[in-house]
Amino acid sequence: MSYDGSDSPLLRQRNGRALSVTPHLPAPAGHHRALRILRRACRWQRRVATLAALGYFAVFLTLTVEAPSLMARPALGGLPTGLLLALAQVPVTWLAVILFEYTARRYVDPLARRVSRYGGPDDRAGEPRG
Numbered sequence: 001m002s003y004d005g006s007d008s009p010l011l012r013q014r015n016g017r018a019l020s021v022t023p024h025l026p027a028p029a030g031h032h033r034a035l036r037i038l039r040r041a042c043r044w045q046r047r048v049a050t051l052a053a054l055g056y057f058a059v060f061l062t063l064t065v066e067a068p069s070l071m072a073r074p075a076l077g078g079l080p081t082g083l084l085l086a087l088a089q090v091p092v093t094w095l096a097v098i099l100f101e102y103t104a105r106r107y108v109d110p111l112a113r114r115v116s117r118y119g120g121p122d123d124r125a126g127e128p129r130g
């Protein structure tokens with residue numbers, strides 16, 4: 001069974017001319033570049049937030065296994081150091097979330113707005129929208 005795209009309901013009109021569906025044409029360079037930058041920013045953001053939260057947890061586990069005498073030593077208010085470090089995981093996790101949100105608003109959201117201006121590979125040959 002073959003597919004003939006000439007009768008496709010996906011044909012669109014622009015300036016009175018019918019456009020054919022051409023999924024094999026490459027997207028404009030501006031759109032690809034903006035998407036590549038957005039993906040890179042999202043990856044960086046995920047890695048930093050993950051390393052902040054999981055890194056602290058890994059340090060806590062390592063200290064628990066390798067230095068149990070340090071973790072059992074009394075700290076502020078007579079609580080063991082291990083318990084204080086365990087309780088500190090909650091604020092560290094919230095700091096990772098705040099860092100994630102900050103970097104999203106500061107770096108990723110403007111890039112996403114830039115990508116959305118291009119609209120996609122089939123919109124007006126990749127020219128930015130008004």
